[in-house]
Amino acid sequence: MSMTFISPIFEVKNLSFTANEQKILEDISLTILPGDYCAIIGPNGGGKTTLIRLLLGLEKPTQGRIELFGQKLSRFKRWYKVGYVPQRASQLDQNFPATVLEVVKMGRIAQQGLFSRATQADNDAINEAMVKMDVLDIQHKLVGELSGGQRQRVMIARALASKPEVLILDEPNTGVDVISQKRFYKLLKELNEEENMTIIFITHDIGVIADDIGRLFTVNQTLLTCNNPKEAISCDDMSALYGIDAHLIHNHHHH
């Protein structure tokens, strides 16, 4: 199949968000294309999570607009194309009665018809997601009994079960040991390279970013962006990030 132009996954124009009369985000414009591997960094309270919540439709923008797969976000229906792994993933109720399999199956629910039982396609997708995230062996364990790293992989398996084209993760490594973290970034990179899955995640691990991130978004109320992460780390952005010398570097996107 040949494509003459690439339509963006996310197209954000002049996005602002105000809560309790306080500006959280101001005039953010960005474009995310299929296959992008993006990290979002910035200081605490800088609006990273809010940006992600806006992209997911969990918050309504005060100004500006967001398009997802070429459709206005408020009209978007094909949410199975978007996988989401929230920050709290590792901190959910430990006593909740749920096996790994039951949690991964959740990722498939929205796609199933109301009256229909799980189809072969559903079961295949669930199985494939568990194999990919290496949680097949622990599928009958309770999620509350897993380690932080295991639980994180289960949450990603759930997101993958709907066969998304874009995966959004909010600080996925909270409460996860270093070895699991390395393994985790390797998995993300594999999904990105082998399946051309668009990946967007918030992180604090600057070391990881410098290595193999495709695109870096630095958010502190406004968007301070460098497309090349190595430059971003060494250039003025870091001082800008911490509010010393805040000059804006606009992300160049097509108009």
Next chain:
Amino acid sequence: MLEMFQYDFMIRAFLAGIIIAILAAISGSFIVLRRYSMITETLAHSALVGVAVGVIAGTNPLWIAVIAALVSAWTIEYLRSNFHLYSDSVLAIILSGSLALAVIIVSLADAFNSSLFSYLFGSILSVTQEDLIVMSVFGVIALTLLGIFYKELYFIAYDEEVARTSGIKVDLLNFLLVSIVAIIIALSIRIVGTLLIGAMMVIPTVAALRFRQGFAKTILIALIFSLLAVIVGMSSSYFFSLPSGATIVLTLLFIFIFSLIVNRR
């Protein structure tokens, strides 16, 4: 023991009890997991307003109780989502408000009598043929809805936000769940009574959770506990002439203590 079934009222009471046991255990599990147990108490007191109206109007109070509980459930959800009030304060306000209203209606009608007592604590003698029909109709509707949406409700209970982003209509289903719970609570007042129905919704699931199983097994265990409590509770109500709501809840309490002891960790 089985001679109690030579009485029609006992057969009706058992059928009604089994319907309630099934519905309460299943819908109660979602309510408990969402940390929303207290809504059962509030809705029960709102159902009491319906009972009071029914008693003074001389009609079957079950219908009116269903309507009163539904109106209350919708008011709670409306207040919660539109005024940014704390859930538990809203529940406390509606609970006291409903009780005050019910007491005034009953006082004005001078209707503090034994039939009111049976609505407060349940009575195996009180289930009429009409009640059984009303309970079966609403019971089948509630169970069908729970059957259709149980996967969605489970997802929402575990992780409401991710459920929302995966495209599940969370607000609509929350509304549906409280509506189902309101109906079940109103239907239960004959057997368990308004003041005791909360335990019936909550204890089976809380006891089942002690066994640390997945969701499907937890619901199954809750269902078994709930049925056991209704059967033992109603039999002892018959043999010792005690209010059935009280005997059922005490049986549940024994089951709860048993599950605490068996699963000490």
